[in-house]
Amino acid sequence: MGLSREDVIKVAQLARLELSEAEIAALTSQLGDVLTYIEQLSKLDTEGVEPMAHAVEMVNVLAEDVIEESFDREQILSNAPSRDDTCYRVPPVLGE
Amino acid sequence: MSGTAYTTVIGLEVHVQLDTRSKLFCRCSSQFGAPPNTQTCPVCSGQPGALPVMNLRAYELAMRAAIGLNCEIPQFTKWDRKNYFYPDLPKGFQTSQFDLPMSQDGYLDISDPEGAFEERRIGIIRAHLEEDAGKSLHDEEAGKADSRIDLNRCGTPLLEIVSQPDMRSAAEARVYLTELKLLLTYLEVSDCNMQEGSLRVDANVNLHIDREEDLIATPIVEVKNMNSFRAVQRALEYEVERQYELWQQTGRKLGDVGVTKETRGWDDEAQLTRAQRGKEESSDYRYFPEPDLLPVTATGEMVQSVRAGLGELPAALRTRLAREYQLSPYDADVLVNQGRSLVDYFVAVADRCGDGKSASNWLQQDVLRHLKETGTTIEAFAVPGEQLADLISAVHSGALTTSRGREVLTHLISNGGTVAQAMQQLGIEEVDQSELEELCRELLIANPKIVADIQSGKTKAAGALVGQAKGKNPNVNPHDVQRICLKLAAEM
Structure with a gap:
């Protein structure tokens, strides 16, 4: 199963990646190879096999609803590329 | 031309914040109104490598609401990543539920006490448990064009309740919301405070137009930004008219090339809806199972015990x-x-x-x-x-x-x-019966004209004596005064 150039452009757009023409060409072939490789799985007979919903077989790990201390604001904001005293700063949100 | 018959088709998506103390995947407080970014940690601010753990109380409240909405509770449920980019969503995905929600196939019955429509059963497609995003704040500092982000709300537990497109008018949509809010309040799962954003409503609406042989559907519009039930009703009423007029002008319908679902925002001041960004197709969210959270199973006994405790x-x-x-x-x-x-x-x-x-x-x-x-x-x-x-x-x-x-x-x-x-x-005492009779007798003697009126059959004339009696003794019972005066006058 191949992958079209349009597929790559769409996926890149959804991931907010800006790709050059050369990158689009390279990724179309590389991602296509990945998909072809994975497609081998479809050769398996899965008749009667229950679909797997999660890779781990454990279930029901839940925590009590008890408040614990949050991080210090100064510390949590210190990782932000742009900030002020109390908030993260981001390029203006358009629309809405 | 006008007067063509059409049916309004409305489905509602309601998000309610569940009334937990801590957030859905971390133990930061979910209390509303704290100073910006004082209730966050690596999990809810989306730091790499941070791992979520499901809040038991949030799951229990969600199940309580779902059972109250007559939903089935599947034995097995899991969470998925819904991928999109927005500054108030630091992880780049919302942890939500896709193909195996925690509840499905319920209903809510609504009726209009004023009798505008018959009792109706509104189907609930699903109710699932997911996390809230943060908030973008308006920048009041002059000259700065940035948006400011507060992540306190990030990770607050939400129950998303998706109805079937079963409502046939804006008024029905409003009654559904009122009944849903009342139910959730009785269940004590959410305070449903719209001002604080504990209850939010998105509406999907279109028209089915009857034309001789064909049934034509207008493009589906999702309406957002409605801050009260009244606004929901107004926005839907507006949207119904707008879609009908647009269809008359252009004939555009669902299924035509290039017709996609449109998102419009309600402008409460201008009382109209405005186009917003094109909504990404559902597959564009590239849902996949959340590997960091384990699935949850519900036993029949659990469901029974929650149901028994609903009140x-x-x-x-x-x-x-x-x-x-x-x-x-x-x-x-x-x-x-x-x-x-x-x-x-x-x-x-x-x-x-x-x-x-x-x-x-x-x-x-x-x-x-x-x-x-x-x-x-x-x-x-x-x-x-x-x-x-x-x-x-x-x-x-x-x-x-x-x-x-x-x-x-x-x-x-x-x-x-x-x-x-x-x-x-207050000096209120029961008036002794003989005392009352004495008072009435005095009044009758002092008012021969009224006595004559009563005797000639105008029993209403006794009413004038009630006021006088109350003037003399505020504790008298007007009915007793009336009754005794009529009796005494007849004997006079």
Whole structure:
């Protein structure tokens, strides 16, 4: 199963990646190879096999609803590329 | 041309914040109103490598709401990543539920107490548990074009309740929302406060137009940004008209090339909807199972035990009040819509005085008005149910007239105490029967004209004596005065 150039452009757009023409060409072939490789799985007979919903077989790990201390604001904001005293700063949100 | 028949088709997506202390995947407080970014940690601010753990209480509340909405609870549920980019979503995905939601296939019955439509069953496609995003704040600093982000709300547990497109008018949509909110309030799963964003509504609407052979559907529009139930109703009414006019002009319909679902925002000031960004197709969210969270299984016993603990819900309560206390459906509706505490108060009063109808009247006419005027709730109401019941009994026995009863209630609200104490302090005493007869006789002797009128059959003339009697003794019962005067005049 191949992958079209349009597929790559769409996926890149959804991931907010800006790709050059050369990158689009390279990724179309590389991602296509990945998909072809994975497609081998479809050769398996899965008749009667229950679909797997999660890779781990454990279930029901839940925590009590008890408040614990949050991080210090100064510390949590210190990782932000742009900030002020109390908030993260981001390029203006358009629309809405 | 106009007058073509069409059907309005509305489905609602409601998000309610579940009333937990901590967030869905971390133990930061989910309390509303804290200073920006003071309730975050590596998990809810989306730091790499941070791992979520599901909040047990959030899951229990979600299940409680889902069962209250008559949903099936599948044995197995898991969470998925819904991928999109927005500055208030630091992880780049929302942890939500896709193909195996925690509940599905429920319903909510709605009816209009004013009778504008028949009782209807609105299907619930699913209710699933997911996390909230943060908030973008307006920048008030001049000259700076940035948006500011507060992540306190990030990770707050939300229940998304998706209805079937079963509503046929904006009014029905509003009744559905009102009933849903009432139900969730009775279930104590959310405070449903729209101002604080605890309850948010998106609406999907289009029209099915009848044309001879074809059934034409207009493009589906999702309406957002509605901040009250009233706004929802207005926005839908507006949207119905807009779509119909647009269809008349362009003929564009669902299924035409290039027609996709449109998102429009309600502008409450201008009272119209405006186009917003094109909504990404559902597959564009590239959902995949959240590897960092484990699935949850629900046993039949768990579901049974949650169901057993739901308490009496609004629909059942309305029926019971109407039946057991001989209330009209309208009165039962008014009481139940005030919430469970008011119903408990009503039941206490009605059981003690033995008269549901009077209890309902006193609550609606006097107590609710007082609560509204003073902006308080029944929990803070100063008069215990037993005192109101005794007051109603005193009115029944004739010891108090309705208007003196109101004076007693006002006295009880301000001073507390019992009905007997209030009557004593207000100088209200039962007038001795012979004393009353004596008073009436004096009045009749002083008013021969009225006596003559009564004797000639104009019994209404006795009414003039009631006022005079009250002037002489404020404690007299007007009905007694009337009755005795008529009797004495006939004997004269």
